[in-house]
Amino acid sequence: MTTPQEDLLPATRRALLHRIAVAQAEGRAPSLVAAVVRGGRTVWHGSRTSLDGHAPDENVQYRIGSITKTFTAVLVMRLRDEGLLDLGDPLEKHLPGTGAGEATIAELLAHASGLAAESPAPWWERTPGSLRPELADVLGEQPFLHAAGRRFHYSNPGYTLLGALIEKLRGASWEEVLRREVLEPLGLLRTSGRPQAPHAGGWAVHPWADVMLPEPAEDLGRMAPAGQLWSTTGDLGRFAAFLANGDDRVLSAESLLEMRTPAAPPEDADVMAGYAYCLGMEIRRSGGRLLVGHTGSLPGFLACLTIGVEDDVAAVVLANCTSGPQLSAVGTDLVGIVAEAEPRIPEPWRPLRDIDPSTLECAGQWYWGTYGFALRVTGDGLVALEPLSGSGRRSRFRANGDGTWTGLEGYYAGELLRAVRRPDGTVSHLDIGSFVFTRQPYEEGAPVPGGVDPEGWRGIG
Known part of the structure; x- marks a missing residue:
């Protein structure tokens, strides 16, 4: 009997460190942290540069932007699994009077609702949520740009509506429901709606000079379900393990498989890129490897969560800059480094205990x-x-x-x-x-639709 080695080999750890070091240096990020998860646990953590004089560890918070949407989608799927809604229901059935009620819940989850990508001005990511206190302020006078269900068009207001739906059906705030139903059961105690020390500050790096400018960290208010959360590589590593394997206290493996299944009509460019959007998660193919997860960004921060489900490897990458390193590529590479250097050892084959x-x-x-x-x-x-x-x-x-x-x-x-x-x-x-x-091709006597020629199979001549 052999036992898989839980810790990564020194050569693998060095390759991972090299990849994030290149990303931080070439992307000119004030700091960059990353973690790799295998077998449901974090097996590697790395960071480059310092925050307040020390290297950021797995407990330092960064803002994760649109990875928040995956958390919101989990809450919606829980409502579905409890029978409180159906994904095919129009929003109007459960949350009337929004002006966008014709879109179905599945369309909102998959960014196929036809809603606009952003809320009306001013730029919601850099202004207080108090400027948009009502759903009408988020949607504007003409919320739809496309016919519902016809195309993939990423929509932040769509996830604001899903957050309001959660609040209506649960009778509590989106953040309270999230904490009670997801964060606490999964032990994500360093994930929160507002920053908690120790946390990184967000920076804009000048595109043509090695200088920086602090970015504001706004409370997004109504838009929170689309991008509010702060988290750590430690917590996101645990969340990645949950998304891959399920946890019946939160959501079953079967429902998570449904979340990882493409659900939005792809654009031509997306087909060429091997990209599709699912129910709160992105899926793409890279070098023959199928990857799921989500990216995120807000002024001052970039984030990426990447899961290679078949390889049982996930990567989390966080940086505190508005632009710079391409974290999606970094996450893909981190998964690939581990999967190729130390391939997953399959479980031993075992016969069934019983069979009908x-x-x-x-x-x-x-x-x-x-x-x-x-x-x-x-x-x-x-x-x-x-x-x-x-x-x-x-x-x-x-x-x-x-x-x-x-x-x-x-x-x-x-x-x-x-x-x-x-x-x-x-x-x-x-x-x-x-x-x-049938057991044989067009088996004689079998009820094959259209019947089987009584002369049977024959040659030519």
Whole structure:
């Protein structure tokens, strides 16, 4: 038996330090901190330059900007899982009178509502939230720029509406609900709506001279659910572990998988870049690696949370400057450094404790027309349908307890798989949303739609 080494190798740690050192120096950031999470725990922390004479550690707060949206989305998904709303509900059903009620909750989560990107002037990130005390002040006279559901258009006011929805259904402030339902259960005790010492100050670095200017740290008021939070690499590392694996005290792994699934119509440029927006999270492909998470920025601060779910590696990168280092690229590289230098050691294969004979009977090779598929029963209690070759439709299915299974992903997400049996109880074929899968290609005697030619297979001549 072998046990995976929990700590990173010296060469890996040096490569991580080198990457953030280059980012801080070339990006001209007053300070830059980063952490890497693997196996649900922080395995590396690094920082460059100093704050108040000491190197910032995992407990120093930085403002995280739009990573706040992921926290807000978790609260909305909790409301959905409790049956208090449906993602397809129009906002008007639960929060009437906003003037933007035709947008659905899912569209707001996915930035597909058609709402404007920003609130009316003055620039909300550098002015007090007291200037926008009401939702009408955030939305303006013409809140919609596009038809709802037609395109991805990032909208900060959209998340303000989601925050107001949370407050309406919970009967408490957004920040109070967040603390009670997410921060305290997950132990994120250094994440807050207002800065708590020790924290970094925000700076603007002159683009053509090595001098700096302090940035204001405004309370965003109504806009808080879109970007208010302050946090640390320690807390965000724990949050990343939660987003990857779930925690039933807050949100299940299944609901988090839904949050990590693309939900907004992509723009052409996004397709080319391998980018899509999900339900409060971004997803992109880099060098064959699928990454989820979110970036954030407010005047004086940059932030990035990147999760390589398949590699079980996450990276958090924070800096206290308005512009400079490209933290998304840094986060991608930190995940890649660990994943490639020290690949994830898979869990040992173990057989199932028990299996339903009727499920085992369905395992094996099936054909949809002439396309070959394999149905496998996996150790996690799911069944997986995948093509015998190529990159065709594939999905895992969860048992419903009545001899049927529901698709969890891909083309068959939400679709019902059932085994159709003959009068003697043996399996005739599989049915997935009216598609018939048979043991042989166009099997004679099987109820293939359109029938099977009685002369059977033949050659030419």
